[in-house]
Structures are given as C-alpha cells and as structure tokens.
Amino acid sequence: MVTLADVARLSATSRSTASRALNNDARISRATTDRVRLVADALGYRPNLAARSLSTGRSGIIGLILPTGQLTGDPYGAQLVGAVTTRAALGDHATMLWLSHREPSGAVHEVLRNGLVDGLVISIVAQDDPWVNDLLDGPLPCALIGRHTGRDDVSYASIDNILSTRALMAHVLEEGYRRIAMIRGPIGNADSDERYAMYAEALGGPEAVDANLVTVGAFDYDSGYRCAKSLLRSDADCIVAANDHMALGAVDAILDSGLSIPGDVAVTGWDDMREISRATIGLTTVRHDVEAVGREATSILLEMLAGAAGPIQRTLPTSLVVRESTQRQHVPVAVGGG
C-alpha cells in the first residue's frame, strides 16, 4: 500500500507538507503542490480513510435509513437512494444504506455511535417508531425526508402538503362534488396528518367533516380498495386518496361496484406515479419530485456537517395534475401521461 510517507519521500517534502498539498492548503507554494500531486498521481496514492477518519473525527460517510418497505414495489425508494447517493458524492461523501426492517435498536444503534457515519438522512413511514426520536436526540446530525409529526426542532426536506391539498380540494369543489370523502394515510404520519388537516380545512374545519366520509388506509392498494368500498356505502361522490396506490384500489373498488369514474364518483391520488397514471383511468393527482426531496435532504445534512446551525427546513413545491378521474363536467381528455 502506498502511503503519504511514500509520496512525501518521493516528492522531497515532509508528510505534513504532502498532506497539505493534497488537501488544497493555500499556504503551500504552487510549485510544491504541483510536485506532490504529480508524485501522488504517479504512485496511484489513495488516502486511507480509516486513518483520516481517526485523525479528523470525520469519516466522510453519511448514513441513509430507509424502511424496507420503501424499496419494494414502487421505484420511490430506489429514486431516493439514487438521489441521496448522487448528491452526497457531489459533496465528497459516500453513502451507507441501512434498511430499518431489523430492529434499529440493534443494527442501527450499533453503527451509529461508533463514528462510522458523520450524519444521517432518514426516511420514515411509521413516524411513531421510538428509535426515530432516539436518533434525532442522539449525537449525530440528522436530516429527515418528510416531516416528523410533533417535532419542529428537526431538519427536514418535505413536499408541500398544505398548498397542494388546498389546490386539490379547490379543484374538486369547483367541479361540483359535494360528498367528498377521504382515504387518509396512517395517523401519526406527518404527510398523512397534514393532508387530512387541509382536507378538513377546505370543508370548513374539522367539525364540518362527516365522519362517515373519512377512512384510514395504510398507503397500499388493498386498504385503498377496502376503504373505498366502505365510502361508497356512505354515498361519497368523490374519493380523495392520500396516495396513488390507495387511489388505484379505490378505482378498482368503484368499477367493481358497477359505478363509473368520474360520472358517478371521482377519485384523486397523490404522488403521480408513472405506472399508475398509465392505468385504467387517468388519475388526478399531485405531482412532486421524489429525487428533489432526497437531494435537498442530503444537501441540508451536508450543510449541517459544514457547520450550519439550527434546524434547516425546506419545503418543495408540488403541482396539481388534473386528469379524467375528476372531470365530470367536461369531455374526458387525455391530459397527463408523464
């Protein structure tokens, strides 16, 4: 293995100088820097990260914690991984992935407190997981993907649930729907809670909401189907689902009941997933940029690592995509598709 000492010897300087030259220290003269660089290249020198890490207390590695579920089924998780990895590499950090299906108390904690990673990007689903708070209160800088219910003191990058839900609700109200039901996501999940809150706001506040028109799903196809069946019994004429998976379930439930979309019942989703937009019916949904969120969360973490103070919180814009599933008044037109 070629070490810094080798480089120093062959470029006729000290290890100190060689180290500085390779790390862009302005104090080193141009001539020396060039010479050291040349030798390092020639030798194929690679700094040993363990040694550097031991010396600086920094490893140059960030951890990405992802619920296992996010990596199966849809490309969401994969996009996230790609975005985080790419952004981290851009900032000279490597990324280490943890899947949180094993008790994080074991695996995660193990590696979190031993100095392997400098910080964490965390994507959560079940927001009441106790270990999330453990991590947030731990010694490592953390940036969340999505908001965390009940905590305003943490850094995160999130999509804008407030404005997007307002726009969505305004749209269906304008289309003339009146018994607007919701298949919300799990209670305690921040995205889910926020979307529900704005749904309620649009209808005139929580007390104005008809309890029969609200069901709780689990962000998957099956719960969407089940919830929709129940909502149809309550005479819903529009079903607002908190994501596209559940919306697709709702679509199938409606069609299976012999009703038409949007003639009898309208449906909306969330996420604008490609495969689902392509499905049976063009789905009115909210488009947001998964990769941008991952990128932004990573940027936030890197900023914190560079010394930026306080919780950094950023909300990314979304856009309403109107397709046939809510356009009762018009001739159905293929608007979307991508």
Add this chain to the structure above:
Amino acid sequence: MVTLADVARLSATSRSTASRALNNDARISRATTDRVRLVADALGYRPNLAARSLSTGRSGIIGLILPTGQLTGDPYGAQLVGAVTTRAALGDHATMLWLSHREPSGAVHEVLRNGLVDGLVISIVAQDDPWVNDLLDGPLPCALIGRHTGRDDVSYASIDNILSTRALMAHVLEEGYRRIAMIRGPIGNADSDERYAMYAEALGGPEAVDANLVTVGAFDYDSGYRCAKSLLRSDADCIVAANDHMALGAVDAILDSGLSIPGDVAVTGWDDMREISRATIGLTTVRHDVEAVGREATSILLEMLAGAAGPIQRTLPTSLVVRESTQRQHVPVAVGGG
C-alpha cells in the same frame, strides 16, 4: 466519547486486557472478562471503527455494487439489497451500497482502494463493462451475483440456468409446440447466454436453430413487445422469453395481434415475479430465489474474508412453474399465484 482507555481504567486493567476481554480472547480469565464487559456496558462503550480498522487493516464493511437499473421498477434489486445486508450483519459486517450509474471508474474506484471496504458483492447486467474486470483483478475479494461470461476464475453465486432451461424446453416440447422462438437477453450477459445455449441444445444444437425465431431483447417490457411482434411474423407458436418483463411484453403483443394464449401462441418467462404472475394470464416461468442468491454470494465473500481460498462457486436450484400460458392441451386452470 468513551474510549477503551476509560473502560480499562474503571475495570482496573490495562487497555490490552480490556481489548482482549471485549474480543473474546480465551487467554483472559473469566473474572476479568466479566468485569470488563460490565464496565463497558455501563459506560455504553462502542469501539471506534476507524481506529480498529486502522489497526487491523479490516473495516468490517463490505461493498455492494448494483446497477441503478436494478433498483427501479421491480423488487428484484430491493430484495437483493435486503438479503445481502441481512447476511452481512449476521457475519458482523456492515454493507455499503454503490449504484453503478455513475462511471464506476470515478466513484467506485475512489472508495475501493482506500481501505474502506474489505470486499465486494457485485451484481452485474452489462457484463462487458470494463470496470467489472478491473474490480475482479483488483486487490479486493469479490463475489459475483450471477455468473460472469468468460471468466471461470471468480467466485459467484448463481441460479441454475442449465437445468431450468432444459426443464422448460422439455415442457414446451412435450406440450407439442414446434416453432419455438426465443426472446433472449443481451448478448454477453451470462444468464442470457446460458439460457440461449440450452434453448439451442434442446432444439438439437446451434445449427438446428432457425435464426428467424431468435431475437435479442434488453430484459424490459418494451423490447419484449417489439421482439414478439417480429417473432409472430415468423409464425412462432411458442415464445420463450428470457425474463418475465419481456414475457409480459410478448403477452401484450400477442393479444394485440388478435391471437390467443396459449391457443395460438404459448409464452414462457423467467423469474416468477409476483406482479407479473398476477397479470392477465398465468405465466409459465422459472422460479428462483433472489434472496437466496444474494445471501449465498454474501456468505461466499465472508468466507473468503475469513481466509477460504480459491474461487468459490455455487449454483442454486430453480423450479419450473407451469401455468396456463403453455397448456394448450389442457383446460386452462389457475395453478399459480405465488
């Protein structure tokens, strides 16, 4: 930060002894070991991995290299990641994920030669990527997921393409199909090459193959569709696709052409992916255990790290799953589903 020195002091021993006690060294007396352990637990001591790594030359981290494409669309990549991570953790190793969409010459090489990872598990698609050979010939132990065309000197875990293809071909021949076409995968990909070779063998050898009945796809839906359209013009009565994605494309192409399955044309796939088995028609396919392959490749790497010599190569069994898409002679029955 609590260091080994702290533990040693509070348990009234030396750093050397404390280190040995925590690492299960048999030379240390029971009493001392227990005492050290107790103190370590009480202090919440975590060994600093960078220091250990610097000292031992081992990091306890393995790298997993995955083509970006494998993480999008289907759960294949996610299952792989899960299996590798889990198996590695079992062997006290953490896993670091690299996606190879960036030129690996940059990112990968960067981190490979600096002592961060002890070894690599590599999953490849385009097997002619030059960097794969660079890695295989590099200083790090590597275990491949799937075979690598043209190299017998490397360690791998692979599914059995030979026996599975024989069984599959025997099945369709027995069903009475005679113009059996193939949508093979990319040339140079070992799985793809092997499957084609056995397809040819079953028909009486390479020279017995009708060139009009062989097309080259890219393992995705679109190429499956396109290839099938062309094969139908050559009067194929059975289309053997090298994976389920392409098989699904073929199914749609056949139906779009106004033909029936398996009445007019039979179709077979590979992989037995859940979503696809659920699709329009029950697909005869080859089931193999993705997670087992990932697990096995990781085991192999860990064995090599533990000192096992020579290339370790293991082939995992597959099973033929017969569903309606090839059963012309019988009344279609719902056989599969999982």
Add this chain to the structure above:
DNA sequence: CCTCATCGTGAGAGCGCTCTCACCACGAGG
C-alpha cells in the same frame, strides 16, 4: 543594519485501537 511580519515548511504528537513481546506468579517435575 536591525527588527519584524509573512510565507512556506518540518517535526512530532495524537487520534483509539490491536497485537507482539515481555513479564510475573504459580505449580509441577527433576
């Protein structure tokens, strides 16, 4: 001509761990 910044460089400690080597105490064997 001397003082004093300024710039560029070198010496060496230290990061936290492992591991070789040396040591001590004790009991068995001669």
Add this chain to the structure above:
DNA sequence: CCTCGTGGTGAGAGCGCTCTCACGATGAGG
C-alpha cells in the same frame, strides 16, 4: 531447591493521517 511450562496480564509500538507549534528564509520598514 531450582528449572521450566503455563495461564494471565501489562507495556508500548504502530496503523496512516492531520494539525499545532515552531522554525528558517525572505523582504519591507525604521
């Protein structure tokens, strides 16, 4: 009683890097 083996422990070097501190050379200002 001395030697030797053995089980248990300690001292200390070393892993490869960074960074503080100190130093020498150079040039400007008095």
